[in-house]
Amino acid sequence: MNKITNYQLFAVTFIFQLGTTIIFGFGGSAGRDAWIAELASCFLGSLLILVYIALMKLNPGLSLVQWFPAQFGRWIGTPIALLYPLLYIYEVGRIIADIRDMVSTALLSNTPLSIIAGLFAIVVAYCVYGGIPGIARLGEMFLPIVLILFCIEGILLLGSGVMHVHHLLPVLEHGWGPIWKAVYPPGITQSFGETIFLAMFWPLTQNPDKVPKITFLSTYLSGIMITVFNLMAIMVFGNLFAGFLYPLYTLLSVISIGKFIENLQMLGVLYFLMTALLKSVALMLAAVMGIQQLTNRKSFKPFVIPACAVSLFLGLTMSRNIAEHIYRHHFEVLVPYIWVPMLIVIPAILLVVTVLRRWIGKTFTS
Template identity: 70%
Template sequence: MTKISNYQLFVVTFIFQLGTTIIFGFGGLAGRDAWLGALSSCCLGVIVILIYTALSRMNPGLTLVQWFPAQFGRWIGTPLAFIYPLMFIYLVGRITADVRDMVSTTLLENTPHFIITAVFAFIIAYCVYGGIEIVSRLGEMFLPIVLFIFIIEVILLFGSGVLNIHNLLPIFEDGWEPVFKVAFPSGVTESFGETLALAMFWPNTKHPEKVTKITILATILSGLMITCFDVLAILVFGDMFSGLLYPLYTLLSVISIGKFIENLQLLGVLYFYMMALLKSIVLMLSALTGIQQLTKMKSYRVLIIPACAVALVLGLTMSKNIAEHIYRHHFEILVPYVWVPLLLVLPTFLLIVTWLRKLKK
């Protein structure tokens, strides 16, 4: 079985947590205090990651879907474990819908949605077929590109003279409440709680004892990068930030140096597509590996085409427009009824049960 190096684990975790968050902006509901919501989410995310990695240490050699049968027994644990692969496939469908809306809105307005989503699903299937080794190498290739584009963007924004420090003030204009609503539960689950999918691969790392340190480091750095994007967007747009659907994409449109360096929105789409792709591949690979382990199948590869087809159909049909996709399905359904129980409540309960069983022994 292929072992993941420390660097590969860091890279995949870092890009996975950035995911689609930066292209949609983070914490728009908090207005100009959105960056504080991002920092608060990162702090809470570290606590959530510590719960996940503690479960991994207390169940050595076992993956996410194997924790539950090990602690709750086969009859209770296996049905609970099966929920996670299904959730991961659903999340791939959501990201596919994100790609559908972003690409059709910004670049390919007249291209049928089916073509956009089918190409995306095909790339996911191809990469998942290669396994975790392909995913790790893909992450190693993406990271320098992401960091390079980020640095260039910051330099060009400063050079364009569009940043206004007064847009950040006053801090806590409406108190802590808007910041806390951004951070919990949506913020902590969206970028950091989903990292639970990587628990499917933690036993396959070359140094399992370093998983906690690597994952925490990636969490802190991804949280800081999300915060930086929020700060840049608020410095440029001020209160308008909360009303922008794609702040990063819009942010790149204001760059203008000597009327020569401008119209760089394509970089935003490149950002989005790379990170959405890697996150989708990781989620799909986690889902199929989990199903394989729970059903004792010899290989997950026979499931790739059906699972990607399900994600494709979900991406095409789960919402009629971007507003329904984000505000109705995400904030009103996904966060309170799926993410909170499966990413926060159940892992915490499992940790308590595992700890009590260890204590009894």
């Protein structure tokens, strides 16, 4: 099986962490202090990633779904491990729902939602069939495009004269309460806690010893990039930032230079489609690889079509509109009842069990 290079791992991790945050924004509940919430989330999220890295080092050569049977035993560990591929498939369904609503709202208002979602699911399935080399090439291709678009957007916003530093003031107007509400649990788990999904690919890197350094570097850079996006949006919209459903998409609509360079929302759609596609492919590949490893099959490819079909069904049926999708399913259900247990609690318990088993083993053998 082909290995992932250091650059490819960095590219995939960086874009995966940006994900849909690059268009939905982050920390709207913190108002003009959303940029502080993002920095705090990045710092605390990196501590959570430290737990994942420790688990990788304590279980050398094993992927995420193999950690649990190795430490909890086959009968307890396998059912727990299976929850993660199922979560990946659900996450892809959520991204398909994001695509469904975003594209139909911004571009193809008269196109049936099933056509938009179905085409995206087909592209995801095609890319997943390419395996590790496919996702690695996607990361290599998308990373420079995302960074170039980001620089272009910043330059055009500065040239438009629409950003005002006074919109950032007063800092901490309502104290740390709204910031902490944005940080925990949504800020820590979104993007940063989700990095555990990439643990499916860590054993497949050319230099496993470089995984911690690459992962932390991409984490800090993605956190800085989202923080800069928030700062730009707040300097343009002020407190109105919290009221926009797609703040970073809306931000592009205010660019106007000489009445010639205007209406650049397509850049936002391009951002969104690239990051959403790579994240979906990574999640789906991790899901089918996880199922393959847990069922001891020779290939993950027989699972691709059924898994993508389930994600498509979920993407079309899990919510009736974008408001229900985000505020009900994400903040009220997904974050507290799924992400917190699976991204924080279970990995923490696994780390404690792993350390205790190693300590006990050394005690009895010495």
